Amino acid sequence: MKRVQYDRYGGPEEMYFGDYTPPPLERDQVRVKVKAVAINPLDWKLRRGAMKLIIGRAFPKGVGSDYAGTVEAVGEDVTNVHFGDDVFGTMDFKIAGAFAESIVVHSRYLTRKPERLSFSEAACLPIPATTAWAAIIDKAQVRSESRIFINGCSGAVGAFAVQLALARGAAVAGSCGKAAMPAAKATGVDPVFNYADSPSYREAGKFDAIFDTAGTMPVGEGISMLKRGGVFVDINPTPGRAIRGILSGRYKLAFATMGTEHLPEIAQLATEGVLRPNVGLEKPFSEALTAIADAESGFRGAGRLVLAL
Incomplete structure (x- = not known):
């Protein structure tokens, strides 16, 4: 074959x-x-x-x-x-x-x-959903009344992260490319910002968690957007990002391998229409x-x- x-x-x-x-x-x-x-x-x-x-x-x-x-x-x-x-x-x-x-x-x-x-x-x-699970549920521990910002909310991982966070009762804001903004808003992301307009989302208030799916948000910028006790979750670490994040004490890494054991639960959520x-x-x-x-x-x-x- x-x-x-x-x-x-x-x-x-x-x-x-x-x-x-x-x-x-x-x-x-x-x-x-x-x-x-x-x-x-x-x-x-x-x-x-x-x-x-x-x-x-x-x-x-x-x-x-x-x-x-x-x-x-x-x-x-x-x-x-x-x-x-x-x-x-x-x-x-x-x-x-x-x-x-x-x-x-x-x-x-x-x-x-x-x-x-x-x-x-x-x-x-598999990989996008297990990565989103590791970030949203395991690392950010998103729950009802959490406020989360997803950088890259329209991508494969970002879209599943949005769905998981909303299913847990969280309020989800995010950023994506301009063309994808209407579709992101239709899925429940509110407010949704243009990637290119970072000053606007830096002024969107404080969040319980920042999930950077795109690897484009400076770690320091993300941490400045957090509430006390909030976490910055990254899936695209570079040595510089990791060092900066580790020094802050509020930086967490999420990988697909961390969520693989939850494939049956992911299948159930897809059956229920939560994950699409x-x-x-x-x-x-x-x-x-x-x-x-x-x-x-x-x-x-x-x-x-x-x-x-």
Whole structure:
């Protein structure tokens, strides 16, 4: 079978469709026939070598993390899904490779797909929703009457963060690009500000939490917008941002891996309509190389870019 892979770190030109045989199942693993995959910035960051000190230099390496499909086989110790179940999930980034016809993953990285969602919609959930969960629920501990500001409220992570915060009874303000402002306001973000007009949201009052999904808000600026005891949650740390934040004592990091254990709860919220994935564009798997390169170059549009198998 085929998968998208690469033989050395670099740009999109390093990707190709390669022959691939999934490894034998271990006791706690699941083999999934992939029906849809969603493209994430993580996919090209890994290929560029951003995590090469962790994932090493053994090639070829697969591309892709988030998928939805049907269970083809389960290991002896797997209890959360069964043969024939429709599922969605992600992969350990150290062995990425979801952009394939069939994959083998640890059972903790997937759960049953909500019936109300298509495979393409379900593939949009894993990394953005688990990241939003880690930030909003685990780190910011948003609850009823919390006031939160989400920088990047219209992006994949930001949109799920908005939905989670509103579901918990919080008041949500945020910023995004000018073109996305009406849609953000329609989802319940109020007030919503233009990214480019930072003075306006610095004067919007104090917040219990700032969630910077875009990595564009200076940490000091965010901390100045916090109430006493408030926290600044970041998912795009650089050494400078981390040092500045740690020194403040009000800085927290959130990563998708922190929320993976909550995939069943995320599936339930999607079933209830609380979490609503947005497929912006769907392309056939045969166009994966071009689609990934386009997304990497910024041609993504509104909603997620999904590849259907």
